[in-house]
Amino acid sequence: MKIRTRLTILFTLITATILLAFASVIYISAKENREKEFYSLLKKEALTKANLFFDAKVETKTLQDIYKNNRQILNEVEVAIYDSSFNLLYHDAVDIDYVKETPEMIDEIYHKGEKQFYQEKWQVIGLRYEYENKNYIITATAIDQYGYNKLDSLLKNSIIVFVISILFIYIAGRFFSKRAFDPVKEMTEKAKVISATNLDFRLNSNGSKDELSELANTFNEMLSRLENSFDAQKNFVSNISHELRTPLAAIITELELSINKEKNIIEYKSTIQNALGDAKKLVRLSNSLLDLAKASYDPTEISFKQIRIDEILLDARQQVQQVNPDYKIDIVFENEFENDNQITVNGNEYLLKVAFANLFENGCKFSKDKQSSVSIGFEKEKIQLQFSDKGIGISEDDLKNIFTPFYRGENKQFADGNGIGLSLTQKIIYLHKGSISVQSKQHQGTTFTVELQTV
Template sequence: MNGLSVRTKLTAWYGGLFLLAGLVLVVINYLLVQSALPDPDRAATMAIRSADAVYGIQGNTIIGSPGATAQLLTGSLDEYRSSTLSTLVVGSAIALVATAGLAVLFGWLMAGRALRPLHDITSAARRLEAGKLDRRINLDGPPDELKELADTFDGMLDRLAESFDSQKRFVANASHELRTPLAVQRTLIEVALAGPEVPPEMRKLGTHLLHTNERSERMIEGLLVLARSDRGLQSRVPVRLDEVVATVVRATSAQAASAGVKVETRLRPRTVPGDPVLLERLVTNLVVNAITYNASGGWVYVEVRGDPALEVRNSGPVVPPEAVPTLFEPFRRVGSERTGDSRNAGLGLSIVRSVAQAHGGYAEAQPGRRGGLVVTVRFPPA
């Protein structure tokens, strides 16, 4: 943390103001005591006059001269006055230092108590994520400024959570509603192309429409999965991640062989509490992306271990480092426009990141040393 904390600054202010007030009090006390003590010269003169009057009435003579007597009395009173003021200053300084230390200590404790609600607000804000807006501060206490701030923050979180839920429901409902017309459209095109008398131009157009329809269906399916994972997990079951990877690799072996890509695995037992369907989709997206964005004769290496839980490396074209963060954004690809690549819908890594976050983990990527990409997924310990 740069600079002094607010608690330290408040403590310094408390201690400094108390020390200043104590110094003013000591000076005032010193002046009052100094004015209350008798003046040595005046007190000696008055004492000699009183003694002359007493001895004059009794008819006696004073032994010694009046000047020597006055000097002796003045010295004694001056010593008493100096000793009293010195004792006052030393005692006041010691008391001031001790009380200032106690003031700093109590100031530190009181500042911490006063700032505790702010720490609760800061902690709640740090734990917030787009998919986890269920945390609230619920500050107890008198209706002061801090209570008002905490309640305002809770109200803002309620509105944000409602807005995010509404957005996710809209995406899920819209994606679900779009699946039916796309399926009907695909069926109509296939029926139209099944006839023996279809002209070549019409067959070419129908084939292109089928590819476009297939891409739209993949995009809608990806949006549904993305909306589901963004909502969070309703329940968790133990999932063997290594077994999921083995199943996905077997299912994509034909695609890898067709692309001329060799897939190798190194699987250690690893259990992840979560949703088996979403975890399988995460692994599928990573393996399919590694096969699709590769070169003939390339390779894909999939490893399951402790930390990271999953790592997928592949050969392929060189990926610029500055382009890696954008790969986790929806509809973003390297080296192509938003609609320039019909192999995938551009949601693969977005779904990977969303599923990982729904399971309390995260996904990250970095360029391979000789091209391709290295994607790692980390999950909390089982």
Template sequence: MRTQTKTTLLFLLPFLIVLSLFGGFVYFSFLNYSHNDFFRLLEIRAITAGKIELDNNPTANIKEIKELRDQFFEKLPQEKDYFFPLEEVEKFHDESETLGLPISFFENVIKNGKSDFKKNNVFYKGIIYNSTKGKYIIVASAENYYELHHSAYLKRTLFISIIAAFIISALISLYFSKYIFKPLRKITERVNQISSENLHLRLDAGSKNDELNDLAVTFNTMLDRIETSFETQNNFISNASHELRTPLTAIIGEADVILSKSRSQEEYEEAIKIMLVEAEKLESKTRALLFLAQTGFNGKIQKFDKIRLDQLLMDVKETLEKINQKNKICLDMSLLPENPNMIKVNGNEQLLHLAFSNIINNGCKYSDNQPVSVALGASNNSVFVVIKDTGIGIPESELKFIYDPFFRASNTKSYEGFGIGLPLTRNIIRMHLGEIEVKSIQNQGTTVQINIPMYKF
């Protein structure tokens, strides 16, 4: 069963229950009112009968009064009046059996002055009437025509109304469920359009802050990860074939040359040394490529935890200064917020250590060990780190290529490196749902700003 149908039924079921309870309440309220009203009518009939039959008014024309009563009073089905002198209490038991009334009915009349009784659809009203002839118990009875016919009409009306209301509600619910699920259908259609050939497509998150917006944002985040993984895999294959070809060619070429004719001991040793150097380069590039591929948003492998970035940057500074004592790293903590929780992020400590080490080490290397400033702060629900050097910078025309694996700027040929650090750092930062921005002016320096979402407590 489709979710849209389930939603419609889940709405209609309680509505039908409430509507049925309401209909039952109306029906039984009407019955109760009908009973009480009919008993009041019988009481009036009993009093009228008493005045006509028991009161001796010499000036009253009893015959005319009866005619007026029959003319203006509605004749009730099976209408009857019974008169019992109150002194003849011992006869009430016989009379109750004759009329089919319980003896308790007469007892209640004597005790309370009046009493009601209902047998099938015949109603009985008993009262004590003080007449000129003495006290009497008058019992008026009749069939409740109103309940018999009006209740049946009401029952049909309520049943038809409930069915009609249910059908109308079903149609309205179906319409609104289609309206509510329309964005979901659009999301489904859009997702079905996305394949490995067009992973750049994204869902329209819209401007509403609701569950569908959260779903679209989650899907887009997942697509970012998938796209990065595909790019990393594709880049790994193309870059591996390109970058590994150079050292392999050098090794094979050197081996062909050394084997082309007999060589001296020294020539063999020199050739082996050359092949060893190229093999070490090959190993370094292979490790770099593998690590780059592993950081392609593989969130299932990496373990994330709460990390304080000030402590992490201190560790990075200590590590880089141990590796190269000429490195000069200046930590700027002037922008730190008062609340230490505002500089905590959710991440993998080893990966973030590697990412910041790459950027800071590049700053030290390409500025010839001039001081590198590292500032830490927090704003707008994110923690930022600004790394600034005064090195050789990057030519403006080459900035768009800095995230391509193995790309190295044209002014870095005199410096060692493979061009893996910045692509690797970007993958790590994106894995942490962060952003990296690089600004550089040739021969003046480079500024790198990294923003990572603040840890949510």
């Protein structure tokens, strides 16, 4: 069942329930009011007849004639008067006698003073009446045919109006739900044509702040993220293909030449060394890609714990110097720390080690003296790391794109690389909710400043 139909039915049921409750209250109130008003009328008639009988001394036959004459045209009130000993003093129509009074009934009315009850549809009221210091019992009864007819008419009209109202409400609900869901239907039709080839397509938004506009804006924002992701993926695949093709082509060429042409041992060794160098490039590239993938994970899927930054820096230095023994790396504390919390962060040990190793390696690789240093400073709830070198520096044009994946600037002629290291480092630092910036002057050196939150 579609939401439109479900909402229409739900709206109709809710409205029907409210109307039914409203009609029930009106009918019950009308019924109770009719009953109270008719009991009041019976009481007045009973007292009037008693006053005529006792005070005015109207003859019994005269009162009975009045009753019989009125009964021909309307439902006259039948009145009976008893003394306290259950002796009948007056009765409008003994032959009819709707009440059928009994000694027990008279005694109950006498003690209670007043009693109201039904005899089938006939309403009866019994009163204790005092006259000349004597107590009498008066009963009065009649059927409120006019009131019952009004109640029946009210019930029938209520049912008719209720049914017509439900039909009208259902039709109106279908109409307004269609109007309300037309924008959703339009969004659905447009969303169906969106694919990987036209992610630049966007849903229309009316510019208001209603839920549908918010949905359209949210969907458009999602499409923008997907479009950026697809574009990044295309660029990533294109760059990876290029980076992989170059060393693979070099390895294949070297090996084919060594097979097709007889060489001496020295030449074979040279070929093997060249192929080995290209193979190492592939290994470094694959490792960098794996680290880049890890740094791109959802932060909730990466384990974080409290780690000391100085220990991570020592491990990163050792890792770099194991591969490049001629690299010199210094770790300097600008000021002393008072407790371990100042040098402890909440992070992933492996990823931070990769980031710091990349900064160490870059500093040494692009310096003639193969030296790099990091200074550690402490601020309030922050730790600042400055990775410095006195290398060839970075031009102003390259500084703008230095964190772009696979970007290689003018320094690519100075040392090999694949353009992943700095973009990977930035991702890792951002993953740890830190910041990284760079300052550089050509032929004077480069300084990368990293700030991380302490625990």
